[in-house]
Amino acid sequence: MSELLQFLLSGVTVGAVYALVALGFTMIYNASDVVNFAQGEFVMLGGMITVFAHAAGAPLPLAALTAVVATAALGVAMNKLAIEPARGAPVVSLVIITIGASIFIRGAAQLIFGKQIHRFPAFSGEDPIRILGATILPQSLWVIGGAVVIFVGLWLFFTRTLLGRAVLATSNNRLAAQLVGINTPFVMTLSFAMSAGIGALAGVLVTPITLTAYDVGLAFALKGFAAAMLGGMGNPKGALAGGLIVGVLEAMTAGYLSSQYKDAAAFIIIFAVLFFRPQGLFGRQSTDRV
Amino acid sequence: MTLLSIEGLGICFGGIKAVHDVSFAASPGEVVSVIGPNGAGKTTLFNMISGVYRPGSGRVVLNGEDVTAMSPHLLARRGMCRTFQNLQVFQTMTVLENVIAGFHLQESGDVLSDLLNLPAARRRAKDAEAGARELLRRLGLERAAEREAGSLSYGSLKRLEIARAMALKPKVLLLDEPAAGCNAVETEEIDHLIAEIAASGVAVLLVEHDMKLVMRISSHIVVLDHGEKVAEGDPATVSRNPAVIAAYLGADDAAR
Numbered sequence: 161m162s163e164l165l166q167f168l169l170s171g172v173t174v175g176a177v178y179a180l181v182a183l184g185f186t187m188i189y190n191a192s193d194v195v196n197f198a199q200g201e202f203v204m205l206g207g208m209i210t211v212f213a214h215a216a217g218a219p220l221p222l223a224a225l226t227a228v229v230a231t232a233a234l235g236v237a238m239n240k241l242a243i244e245p246a247r248g249a250p251v252v253s254l255v256i257i258t259i260g261a262s263i264f265i266r267g268a269a270q271l272i273f274g275k276q277i278h279r280f281p282a283f284s285g286e287d288p289i290r291i292l293g294a295t296i297l298p299q300s301l302w303v304i305g306g307a308v309v310i311f312v313g314l315w316l317f318f319t320r321t322l323l324g325r326a327v328l329a330t331s332n333n334r335l336a337a338q339l340v341g342i343n344t345p346f347v348m349t350l351s352f353a354m355s356a357g358i359g360a361l362a363g364v365l366v367t368p369i370t371l372t373a374y375d376v377g378l379a380f381a382l383k384g385f386a387a388a389m390l391g392g393m394g395n396p397k398g399a400l401a402g403g404l405i406v407g408v409l410e411a412m413t414a415g416y417l418s419s420q421y422k423d424a425a426a427f428i429i430i431f432a433v434l435f436f437r438p439q440g441l442f443g444r445q446s447t448d449r450v
Numbered sequence: 451m452t453l454l455s456i457e458g459l460g461i462c463f464g465g466i467k468a469v470h471d472v473s474f475a476a477s478p479g480e481v482v483s484v485i486g487p488n489g490a491g492k493t494t495l496f497n498m499i500s501g502v503y504r505p506g507s508g509r510v511v512l513n514g515e516d517v518t519a520m521s522p523h524l525l526a527r528r529g530m531c532r533t534f535q536n537l538q539v540f541q542t543m544t545v546l547e548n549v550i551a552g553f554h555l556q557e558s559g560d561v562l563s564d565l566l567n568l569p570a571a572r573r574r575a576k577d578a579e580a581g582a583r584e585l586l587r588r589l590g591l592e593r594a595a596e597r598e599a600g601s602l603s604y605g606s607l608k609r610l611e612i613a614r615a616m617a618l619k620p621k622v623l624l625l626d627e628p629a630a631g632c633n634a635v636e637t638e639e640i641d642h643l644i645a646e647i648a649a650s651g652v653a654v655l656l657v658e659h660d661m662k663l664v665m666r667i668s669s670h671i672v673v674l675d676h677g678e679k680v681a682e683g684d685p686a687t688v689s690r691n692p693a694v695i696a697a698y699l700g701a702d703d704a705a706r
Contacts, residue, residue, distance in 0.1 A: 320565055322554055329540060329551055335502075336538040340618060341526035341555040 162293030167415040168408060169291070173300040173369070175407020176307035177203075180362035181384025182391065182399035183310070184355035189394050190331035191351035194254045198238065198262035200381025201269070202356045205231045206363025207372035208269060211278040220280065224364045228357050234265075235356025236349055244348070262377065269374040282368040303365045310358060311400055318396075327351065331394070379423070383410075386426040389433050392443025401441060405429075453478050453653045454530075454622050459498050459508035460677075468494045469677045471508070476622065476653040476670075481644060483656040483664045486674035487697065492657045493535060495674065496626055499655070500532045501525050512622065526555060529621035533611040533628065535657075541600035545591055545610055548599050549582035552617025585613045590639065604631040609640070616647065623647060624655045629663055641667055665689065673697070 181199055188196040206227045213223035242257050283302050288295035318324040330337040330347040338344055362380075363372065370376070387406045391398020406426055414422035433440060455475040461468050469491040476482045484492050497503040499510050504519040511517070512530055520528075540548050586592045589609040594602060599610060608628055615623055625644070629637045637660060644667055648654050658664050664671065664685070671688040673681040675697040681688055688694055 316565055320567060320571075325551070325554070329543075332540040332542055333538055335522070335534075336540055336614075337551075338522035339526060339531065339538060340551045340614065341523050343523050 171408030171411030179403025182387035200377030202359025204377035206360030207367035231360035232357035392440025398442035532624035
């Protein structure tokens with residue numbers, strides 16, 4: 161029993177990170193129909209920039225803020241320099257551009273930050289907290305709490321504010337959004353900034369647990385992609401549910417089968433979704449008016 | 451007083467002159483119809499005026515300002531709105547939400563008061579909803595307000611698009627085939643509606659195939675054929691013009 165709870169707790173922790181990555185996928189997908197495979201690199205940059213800002217003498221909160229803002233700026237730059245100039249190109253070409261951007265970012269990170277594994281201290285110490293025979297790191301609570309704050313914040317943003325609704329309207333029908341006076345290029349830029357910032361925040365929160373290196377982004381992108389697919393690409397609720405399911409399944413696989421198979425969980429989910437329910441758990445069947 | 455003037459607009463698609471050197475003007479309260487056979491370039495002309503296409507030549511002047519090739523969201527803020535032949539609505543939102551989206555342009559909400567749901571934000575939302583419901587009532591859609599837009603019939607979607615455009619309080623309204631796919635009763639309703647909109651001081655530009663509708667409500671008609679303007683004038687003049695009869699109405703209609 162305590163074993164199951166232990167796996168569940170670690171699954172939810174890592175699942176919260178996947179949910180944030182999936183949320184990043186969802187936001188850019190909604191604004192532009194593009195699946196941004198550089199999403200994982202944003203997570204890597206979040207952790208990495210915090211490490212180096214902290215090492216340079218900045219207190220941890222300031223270092224984390226720097227990382228989130230710098231990564232969001234990089235997301236905007238990526239939109240302006242790589243995606244926007246190719247506007248009008250087929251979506252597949254844009255997706256390939258994002259793969260190129262992710263390779264570029266990873267290469268640059270290897271040059272700038274080196275190949276070693278980096279870390280910075282956990283926010284509230286390393287002493288595990290005991291719950292019903294299982295243990296959880298204080299940092300895990302930061303991860304889960306951070307994800308909850310982001311999801312609630314975004315939910316309020318999208319349901320309450322004019323700008324949030326403008327983003328929703330743009331994802332619903334870009335031309336119609338322009339017709340009612342919405343500045344859709346700005347919405348695109350905002351979506352890239354927010355999803356890069358969210359990715360970076362996930363990286364900041366999880367790095368004390370998983371450590372970071374220049375090439376951790378790929379795994380985050382794949383798991384986050386699996387989570388977004390499972391929940392239904394383009395649906396924030398789906399991103400949350402998908403992330404948690406992928407995380408828990410991964411932890412169960414590692415715990416009850418073998419930790420060597422844990423990465424396979426995400427891939428089996430991708431296959432299963434594509435075979436049985438391509439629109440995902442929360443997705444809508446697409447229909448065309450004739 | 452000229453509100454909108456179109457000066458020598460033209461565009462080529464791969465060497466084919468889709469529209470060539472078309473000029474005309476519209477004043478507040480006028481209904482200007484653009485007619486012509488299929489493929490004459492009517493929708494292309496609309497797309498250039500409303501900033502969807504960048505014209506190859508010519509200018510669009512709105513209220514004294516050159517707005518050529520300005521993007522649709524900026525035109526909307528300057529009072530030029532349009533509907534589309536193939537419908538551009540927010541399919542997965544409700545009918546009411548679609549129209550409310552049109553009202554948001556006049557709102558000056560700030561993120562903080564929206565997030566905290568302050569009284570000012572709530573009042574704005576209430577005003578927008580009341581305005582949207584009033585427009586839906588005028589267009590006979592009030593009973594469909596809570597339905598998802600995608601579930602509406604084609605004719606109702608046409609009216610929904612007009613309602614949303616009117617929510618923006620336009621000075622110039624471009625309607626691309628508003629009566630297409632509507633039955634006789636619905637067409638007559640749209641007829642009244644357009645007259646009403648024009649009477650309120652809006653310049654209405656219309657592309658429409660229903661000739662009876664066009665002849666009845668237009669104050670000015672521009673005839674296109676093969677992308678060029680072949681005639682313009684009031685309905686009586688245009689319908690007597692031999693070039694128009696040859697190009698558009700055809701031998702059958704001329705004999706009637």
